[in-house]
Amino acid sequence: MGVFSRFTDIINSNINAILDKAEDPEKMVRLIIQEMEDTLVEVRSASAKTIAAKKDVSHQINKLLDESDNWQSKAELALSKDRDDLARAALQEKSKAADAAQTLGKELQIIEDELTKLQSETGQLQDKLADAKSRQKTIIMRQNTVNSRLQVKKRLDSGTVDAAMGKFEQFERKIDDLESQVEAYDIGKHSLRDEFASLEADGKIEDELAALKQKMQGKNTKTASVTEVKAKTKKA
Incomplete structure (x- = not known):
């Protein structure tokens, strides 16, 4: 089972439990991030064990190859001494060591393939975790904003405002x-200030009235003079 298939099962089971309890998105996001972090720790532990197993198998293969080379040398030595029986036995042991090394080689290939997949999925999980953490603040901020707006709407609709x-x-x-x-x-x-203010206002009005009278008197005098001049002109 891959990392993401297992991780998806964990998340889905917890999300269903959350939805059943009608939990808020903030808690859901925190739970998802926590599950991702826990899964990442487990995956890294599994990767470390797989790497250790790879090293152990590689060590066994190298030991068997060395043993095969050693039996090859012994077979050559036996032939040089005209001991075909010993040479034959050495070649049999060499074959056993070579077969064992080949079998472990297939096992090593399987381990390397699994390790490659594990490392690839671990990298994807790390990217997803980084993305989730970067979006967590935005989600929480949006939730707080929506909650505040909801409270305002409730207050407005309730008639309290x-x-x-x-x-x-x-x-x-x-x-x-x-x-x-x-x-x-x-x-x-009326205060004393009001009285003086009234007197000042009356004085201004009287001054304006006198000026207006003088102006009107001047106009009347000018009009009379013009009329007199016209009359004399007609008589002449």
Whole structure:
């Protein structure tokens, strides 16, 4: 079973449990990341054991190859001494060692293939984990924002805000009434400053009235003079 098939089974089982309990997305994301981290630790441990097994098998193969070479040398020595029987026995041992090395070679190839797949899946899992962690903050931020908006919507729909604004309007009306009462006490009462201000205003009006009269008088005088001149001209 590959890393991701096993990891998917773990995640699916936990996500189903979460959905059954109606957990929030933040907890779900944290659980997924935790499962990915735990799986990554297990995979790295398995990789270390596989690498150790590869080294052990490689060591056994090298030992058998050395043993095969040694029996080859012994067979040659026996032939040089005209001991065909010993040479034959040495070649048999050489064949056994070579066959054992070949069998372990096939096992080593299987281990290397599995290790290659394991390392590839581990790399993919590390990338997925890094991506999940980078997106975790965004997901949590979006969830918090949505929760805040939901609370605001609930408050607005519940009428709480409208009720509060209604109280504000009541307070404003009460203050308006109090201000009206204060202004009512001041009706008919003039301070010394008000009196002088009134005198100044009256003085300005009188000055403007005198200036207007003078202006109008000047216009009347000019009009009379023009009329008199015209009359004399007609008589002449």
